Amino acid sequence: MTHLLSALCSLSIGVVLVVVPWWPQWLWEANVLVEHWPLLRRLVLSPFARGAVTGLGLVNVLLAFQEVREHFTER
Helix, strand or coil: CHHHHHHHHHHHHHHHHHHHHHCCHHHHCCCHHHCCCHHHHHHHCCHHHHHHHHHHHHHHHHHHHHHHHHHHHHC
């Protein structure tokens, strides 16, 4: 049961990390934390940073599928 719960958490976090960087401007670009620092804002809004966050999300999704596969092969 803990494998499935862990997989569900990894999957949900992974999907959020894949989708949010490419979501409309009001979610990713309207960040209060980077409004005061222009250099940090440029870095966060760069395609490189968005791609890195998306890559981490894909790793989480793959981890979730691996955990589910291991759970069902143990039985």
